[in-house]
Amino acid sequence: MLRTARNLPLGDFNCFETFDVDEAREIVARKFCSHRLERMSASDRFNACQNRVEGKRLSLNYIRYGADVTIDPGELSDFYLIQIPIAGTADVQNGTRSVWSSPSTGVVLNPDRNTTMRWHAGCEQVLVQIERSYVAEIATRMTGIGLNAIRFKPGLHMNRGPIAVWTRRLRGLFGAAASGQIFRHPDDPCQRQLEEALVTSLLEVQANTASHFFKEPAAGTAPAILKRAMALINERFDQDISLLDICAFAGTTPRNLQIHFKRELGCSPMEKLQDIRFNFARHLLLSDSGSLSVSEIAEMSGHRHAGRFSQGYKMRFQETPRQTLRRRRFC
Template sequence: MTNLGEPDGRGEPLRAHRLFRTRDLDEARANVSRSFCPHRLEGIGAMRSFDTVHNKASGRALSLNYLRYGAEVRIDPGDLDDFYLIQFPLRGKALVVNGGHEVLSHESQAVILNPSLRSRLEWQAGCEKLIVQVGRKALQMVAEDLIGHRLERPIVFSPAIDGTRPEVAGWARALRSCMMAAERGADRWGEGNRNQAVLEEQLIARFLICQPSVIQHFFEEGAVQEATSRHVRRARAFIHANLVEPLTLSRISKAAGCSIRALQLAFRNHLGCTPTQYMRDERLRVAHYHLLTAPEGTLVGDIAYDVGFSHLGRFSIDYRRAFGQAPSATLRRSRPVALNFAHSGQSSAKRDVTLGQRKQSSEYQKPNGSKRMSETVGITRADEGINGVSWTVVGQTYTPKLHTENAMIWHAHIPSGTFVPPHIHPTQDEWICVMDGQLEVECGDDVHKAGPGDTVRMPMGIVHAIYNRSGAVANVVFGVAPSRKLYALFGELDGLTDPEELARISALHEVDFLPPA
């Protein structure tokens, strides 16, 4: 099963959403009861290692939870009544009984607790779980929209979830992406995310389709009542009329007059894509038009959000696949560049004097009167950084050599075996000049091997990753333009070893790390 813990196998998922930590059993029982439901909690054997941690990222009808007890415990919640619990062990094992079914859950076998069946659990010492809490009513509504039938009785799933099945592994990857979104802030997960309903519907729908249940036969080939081209036309019209809105498949299928599943099949039959893919492609076309006609001062991010995209890094990837270039390149192409001094009222000599005066100042005035950072005359010595600064980031040593509003340059000492995972700079171009050693740089689908004297160019909006697999240290010079928030970001990341926190902080500083595949 896809690793749902941190990429390095250590640490604590959803740490930014800590509810509590306690070594007191009664306090743990009371706090977990408030989050889920009243239950019995008792220790089994020695309790010296009892240490309960609960992190929770709440959505609308669905929440993401990390829970551990440390010691071996027995839990008796009885009937959950109004929610399902999908439990993925990140470490350790747990014996789970739901109704008449007994499941030993571990890293390759998750479990779902059906609310209509009585549950009992025994967590082994050291067991840690990611738990997805799904509202019973919300799951029922998505199921009814999927199959186009009203369900009078609760949906009961097979409790054992086989993590080795490709469908389940794919769902786990989607869940992992939601976890990383939750770590990056309220605008990515929760009430602050305008696309929260879409994310939750997609997670619930994919789980309904991939996990055996009492409605599984509705998803078999030939079981869904076929939607017609009329339904597809209605759906397309609804999408076009509401393109910038965070549309759920439930809303689209209701406007079309058929079930979600029937609409998905009809889109595949008539258009060769899903409704979600069709909506994405239409948004990309509209974005392309706006990028080609954008007035001066327009940002790529403004256009992406205005046409309905919520993740700038994902927008950049999809846009490049559709149009063969980064959105920033299209935006630059739409702006004619003219350098005209004919009516400036200054001679070339006067302009040179003015420029010289600016170079000797640490700050100068923008046309609107505000100050901005400028270059200063001087030398940054080979063994020094600006103001004596250096940072340790992802196991590599970064020493800043130049920092202005327009650009930033830093030296990097890159030990063998270290790497920078796949990420995107949506607002910066980046380059690397290799001084000694060897690097492998993955840009999009290409892998570039760079040695001494080589320069690697990485335009903004392109996914790239940097690896030293050479067996020896590499020394390189990095540069970005403009500098944006990168100097501040390296200060925040200095010495940080928590990958989830690294990704969260980076996203706040305009660097988006991609979730693991």
């Protein structure tokens, strides 16, 4: 027998329970998006339930359907959806990537990729819905670079290293939300900090199109000269800027700036500029759906010579830009 809503994750925050497929589809669509929901077998017992708490930029959810169902939302458009089974299994297709989802393997649904799912009978999942614009905002704040089209690797292997730590943090949030400690007031500063921490750590531990940016050493508590220099590099990396341009903006000499960069970041200012250009190019190559050519991506990332761009890219990533385009791991 299926458990009642009160005995489930977020049990005091029930949205609905129903035996009616159309009613379940309509109510779930109000919080997520329009979708098709169909039973695979008339003999399965359909018993749908959703519990939900809402924060400022994300929500925590529990959903079950009881029966074997297919769900076709298409593109989610405005939000990422992380799904983690706590019982049962599901087949999930996000873009060209398929994931067999189970209590040890969750899935991150990218909003700009077509999604289809089959939740097998007995599947129960906890879900995190995160605004697409919020992920872009956090990524931009973390790097200082405008990163809009973040795309994650769909498979979330929750027992592996840093992902396991992130999963424990998520379980703690569900527990604290269930007891009423958080998710009470969306504008609470503590709530904002918790949401930021969850999204920040997700960007750091789950492979995505901008992962190379998050592996770069940060300026941290570095001198103001270095911070000003990095602000210019992050803002104008796609333009033709020289060492003297950076020095003039930072208000120092080339020698002094070189010393600060070497001591704090282990590289020269122009090496850092090239790092950012190549990382941004890789982000575009991994996230592009075929609308951009290699030469266009080279230009957009500040490289003015296609041949030198390809050579430098291969030295850095051990594959050519065209090989990265063909693989498209996150499409």
